[in-house]
Amino acid sequence: MSENMSGGPGDESLAAIGAELRDDGRRRMAGNTQAFLKKHAPFNKMSAAALQTFGEKAQIVFYPAGSEIIGPDAGIVRFFYLIESGKVQARQAGEVTVTEYSILSLGAGESFPIGAVTAGRPSTNIYTAVEDTFCYQLPAEDYLALMASSPEFNLFCTQYIASLLDQSRRQLQQQFAQKASEQQTLNSPLEGIGARNPLSVTPDTPLREALETMSRVGIGSMVVTDTEKKPVGIFTRSDLLDRVVLADLPLSAPISQAMSATPLTLEEHATAYDAMLAMATHGIRHVLVTNHAGALTGVVSERDLFALQRIGLRQIRQTIESAPNVEALKQSAADVRQLSFNMLAQGIGSEQLTQFISALNDALTRRVIQLNLERHSFEGIDWAWLAFGSEGRDEQTFSTDQDNGIVFTVPEGMEKDALKQRFLAFALDTNKDLDAVGFPLCKGNIMASNPQWCMTLEEWKGQFSKWIRTPEPKALLNATIFFDFRPLFGKSELADSMRRHLLSQASATPVFLQAMARNALEVGPPLGKIRDFVTDLEPEHPGKIDLKKYGSRIFVDVARIYALATGVHNTNSIQRLRLASQRLSTKPEEINAVLDGLNFIQLLRLQHQYLEGEPGRQGDNLIDPEKLNELDRRILKESFRQARKIQSRLKLDYQVQ
Amino acid sequence: MFGIKKFLFKGGTPENLPGDVRSALEAWRESAAPALDGLHFHTRYRVIDVATTGTDPENDQLQGIATSSVFQASIVPGDTLYVDFPAGGEEGGAIERRLLAFLQLVDKGPLVTYHVPYVGGFLQRACKERLGVDFQPSWIDLAWLLPSMFPDKGNKVMPLDHWLEAFGLDVGSGRRNAMENSLLLARLFQMLLVRANGKGIDTAAKLIGESRASSFLRRIH
Numbered sequence: 001m002s003e004n005m006s007g008g009p010g011d012e013s014l015a016a017i018g019a020e021l022r023d024d025g026r027r028r029m030a031g032n033t034q035a036f037l038k039k040h041a042p043f044n045k046m047s048a049a050a051l052q053t054f055g056e057k058a059q060i061v062f063y064p065a066g067s068e069i070i071g072p073d074a075g076i077v078r079f080f081y082l083i084e085s086g087k088v089q090a091r092q093a094g095e096v097t098v099t100e101y102s103i104l105s106l107g108a109g110e111s112f113p114i115g116a117v118t119a120g121r122p123s124t125n126i127y128t129a130v131e132d133t134f135c136y137q138l139p140a141e142d143y144l145a146l147m148a149s150s151p152e153f154n155l156f157c158t159q160y161i162a163s164l165l166d167q168s169r170r171q172l173q174q175q176f177a178q179k180a181s182e183q184q185t186l187n188s189p190l191e192g193i194g195a196r197n198p199l200s201v202t203p204d205t206p207l208r209e210a211l212e213t214m215s216r217v218g219i220g221s222m223v224v225t226d227t228e229k230k231p232v233g234i235f236t237r238s239d240l241l242d243r244v245v246l247a248d249l250p251l252s253a254p255i256s257q258a259m260s261a262t263p264l265t266l267e268e269h270a271t272a273y274d275a276m277l278a279m280a281t282h283g284i285r286h287v288l289v290t291n292h293a294g295a296l297t298g299v300v301s302e303r304d305l306f307a308l309q310r311i312g313l314r315q316i317r318q319t320i321e322s323a324p325n326v327e328a329l330k331q332s333a334a335d336v337r338q339l340s341f342n343m344l345a346q347g348i349g350s351e352q353l354t355q356f357i358s359a360l361n362d363a364l365t366r367r368v369i370q371l372n373l374e375r376h377s378f379e380g381i382d383w384a385w386l387a388f389g390s391e392g393r394d395e396q397t398f399s400t401d402q403d404n405g406i407v408f409t410v411p412e413g414m415e416k417d418a419l420k421q422r423f424l425a426f427a428l429d430t431n432k433d434l435d436a437v438g439f440p441l442c443k444g445n446i447m448a449s450n451p452q453w454c455m456t457l458e459e460w461k462g463q464f465s466k467w468i469r470t471p472e473p474k475a476l477l478n479a480t481i482f483f484d485f486r487p488l489f490g491k492s493e494l495a496d497s498m499r500r501h502l503l504s505q506a507s508a509t510p511v512f513l514q515a516m517a518r519n520a521l522e523v524g525p526p527l528g529k530i531r532d533f534v535t536d537l538e539p540e541h542p543g544k545i546d547l548k549k550y551g552s553r554i555f556v557d558v559a560r561i562y563a564l565a566t567g568v569h570n571t572n573s574i575q576r577l578r579l580a581s582q583r584l585s586t587k588p589e590e591i592n593a594v595l596d597g598l599n600f601i602q603l604l605r606l607q608h609q610y611l612e613g614e615p616g617r618q619g620d621n622l623i624d625p626e627k628l629n630e631l632d633r634r635i636l637k638e639s640f641r642q643a644r645k646i647q648s649r650l651k652l653d654y655q656v657q
Numbered sequence: 658m659f660g661i662k663k664f665l666f667k668g669g670t671p672e673n674l675p676g677d678v679r680s681a682l683e684a685w686r687e688s689a690a691p692a693l694d695g696l697h698f699h700t701r702y703r704v705i706d707v708a709t710t711g712t713d714p715e716n717d718q719l720q721g722i723a724t725s726s727v728f729q730a731s732i733v734p735g736d737t738l739y740v741d742f743p744a745g746g747e748e749g750g751a752i753e754r755r756l757l758a759f760l761q762l763v764d765k766g767p768l769v770t771y772h773v774p775y776v777g778g779f780l781q782r783a784c785k786e787r788l789g790v791d792f793q794p795s796w797i798d799l800a801w802l803l804p805s806m807f808p809d810k811g812n813k814v815m816p817l818d819h820w821l822e823a824f825g826l827d828v829g830s831g832r833r834n835a836m837e838n839s840l841l842l843a844r845l846f847q848m849l850l851v852r853a854n855g856k857g858i859d860t861a862a863k864l865i866g867e868s869r870a871s872s873f874l875r876r877i878h
Contacts, residue, residue: 014681017745018758025737028836029725033734060732060840062847085825132824134844137731 030055040109042156063129071126080143086133191268194300203256229295233259376426383408384490392484405453471515506564517654520557525640548621597642690765693862714778723835801872
């Protein structure tokens with residue numbers, strides 16, 4: 001044998017050659033894949049290094065025509081698929097339509113299932129090869145790494161997910177449109193119109209008693225029913241003139257002697273149109289509604305049918321601005337709610353809608369203030385009514401309670417305390433009236449009638465400085481409410497002066513901003529490690545997610561900090577994020593994804609409050625994610641991811657451990 | 658110099674191979690070939706194409722070997738090999754080492770190519786001359802197997818490009834390199850495996866048998 005048989009280092013070099021040849025092979029195969037990628041967006045815009053990575057990780061798999069590539073039953077998606085040749089059909093699993101399309105055809109250069117592979121969950125669609133198909137399959141972890149390293153790829157995927165948001169919004173609009181048309185057209189059944197379970201009396205009731213009830217309750221007519229609640233007559237105010245006063249009927253007589261007998265009744269399933277026709281034919285103003293057994297269940301008046309007509313914005317504004325009293329404003333408040341709903345149905349996004357609700361609520365509030373100023377005069381005094389919290393941010397949903405205060409200056413020769421007492425008295429009346437109109441009193445007593453929040457300009461500035469200098473928990477909590485202020489009535493220069501003071505102090509006090517950041521990071525989005533959502537954060541509401549506390553508030557808090565840090569004057573969170581991101585030179589597409597997330601959560605809140613809220617009851621923000629459709633769930637998850645994303649950014653920027 | 662070496666090494670294990678190459682070669686000779694009775698899904702198929710200076714295996718030179726692999730229905734990027742002989746030079750048994758690395762990778766498993774007499778011919782001669790190895794792997798010849806499995810697409814031996822076109826694959830423009838060819842062959846082979854499974858030809862052994870039969874039948878008819 002020869003002396004060459006030494007082995008050792010020689011073996012290594014053989015192994016090294018093997019590795020080198022494999023590398024060469026991998027590189028060449030990747031080059032081959034790159035040639036394909038370069039022909040298709042978004043890959044043609046990606047860097048050579050990113051394409052090389054894709055090529056070195058992507059497998060090539062053949063799917064014969066008719067075979068299923070992936071579906072909901074296959075579990076968590078393991079690959080990002082890019083079609084090289086052939087055709088793939090995406091079909092929704094199950095009966096519920098969650099996207100606009102029910103069948104979608106994908107061809108060469110198109111990829112799937114982006115939402116599922118990004119979210120790390122099973123696909124909601126079934127993807128089937130309809131022709132012989134070759135796909136590049138990038139393992140999920142390499143896909144995520146590529147998203148992290150390639151801005152172009154990231155943009156592509158983000159935009160795709162944003163288009164899902166858009167689809168979901170359109171779908172919501174459809175739902176609302178349906179409900180709106182049900183409510184608004186004359187085809188809607190009578191069971192949903194007019195007064196439900198109206199008052200009624202028996203035929204032997206004395207007239208006096210019936211009239212007293214009508215006067216007390218404030219109704220114009222009284223239905224007369226037998227013991228089985230079947231209507232036998234109706235007595236209206238016009239009957240009072242003709243059949244009682246002019247007929248000299250004593251008030252002790254039974255109502256049966258004065259009523260119009262055999263009133264017109266319609267069953268509940270009859271439509272508004274039927275009622276309108278009946279009124280026109282018989283020259284009457286009321287139609288009684290009965291159930292299948294003939295028992296009285298409602299009364300529909302001419303006015304109710306008139307109200308079915310679309311309520312217009314200008315009309316409501318005019319009504320509000322000329323309302324003679326709080327009573328009239330109550331009706332307008334109900335109209336605002338109805339109009340907001342109509343707008344939601346017409347497809348207005350949550351950003352515009354919440355601002356719109358705020359605008360009309362502002363008009364209502366201003367009118368309430370004006371009405372009260374008739375009794376409280378502050379001639380010659382500079383003052384302003386301030387809105388705080390969600391009202392201050394123009395982000396009111398359908399159920400928002402009052403958060404307000406007063407800022408004033410003391411003219412020379414006037415006593416501060418006496419003036420403050422006058423403002424407090426005015427504020428107390430105003431707060432009560434606002435409550436009557438439909439803005440519930442603030443449980444935390446953040447109201448102008450609270451001496452703590454009715455202060456001079458200097459006192460407000462001092463208060464702001466104090467919170468900023470000593471950011472203890474109470475101060476931070478107050479900052480989240482009071483730093484979102486907006487003048488609603490009076491001299492807005494006072495509020496501007498407060499704002500300039502606030503921004504100069506806050507941006508110059510990093511310790512305060514850091515404390516705010518730490519505070520804002522205490523609550524994170526309810527994303528689960530194993531399940532999609534964590535739903536047991538609120539022990540009193542198991543299975544539900546508080547969309548305000550764990551959703552929109554996260555965005556709002558982060559927006560506030562960046563606004564204070566970058567000197568943004570706006571209070572609205574979307575405007576704050578937009579403007580602050582410009583100053584921090586964040587990429588527009590990145591911030592748009594964040595704003596989409598916030599808008600979606602707000603839209604869900606509005607939907608929940610309107611569709612599920614009972615009339616007259618304050619809606620909540622608790623949703624059950626299980627009850628959402630698959631697409632909404634997916635987008636909600638994505639929205640929460642955006643919340644987590646901006647929280648991570650905040651964490652990094654303020655070095656919160 | 659190349660010519661003299663070629664003369665010297667003909668027949669038997671060349672005497673003056675470097676020690677590490679000799680021992681690795683012996684280990685390779687003694688290694689067992691993988692079983693061929695498993696399902697296609699569990700069998701690792703290597704798809705080979707070669708780069709040469711001409712078309713005559715007896716006289717032209719082998720310049721490169723491109724190997725891709727089909728395993729569990731996928732063409733896996735981490736399991737490829739490309740041997741570029743001229744780039745490696747000849748010093749210190751560079752050619753022998755590269756050839757051996759190829760043998761080690763393919764590990765006596767089933768090999769797929771288009772036109773075995775051509776591809777196999779070049780490999781066989783190189784292995785014989787350089788390493789003294791009589792290279793007789795289990796070949797699957799797509800040139801013969803495709804017309805027998807896909808008579809609907811073509812029922813005779815045709816140039817590769819005709820098959821690619823028949824299957825709607827991108828033929829590309831201009832000359833393809835060996836790796837591009839190997840990857841195209843791998844795609845054809847993926848399609849062929851699906852068809853074979855449908856015909857009950859579900860193991861490597863059966864497929865190799867089918868390949869031999871098809872080439873034999875074609876040749877004598």
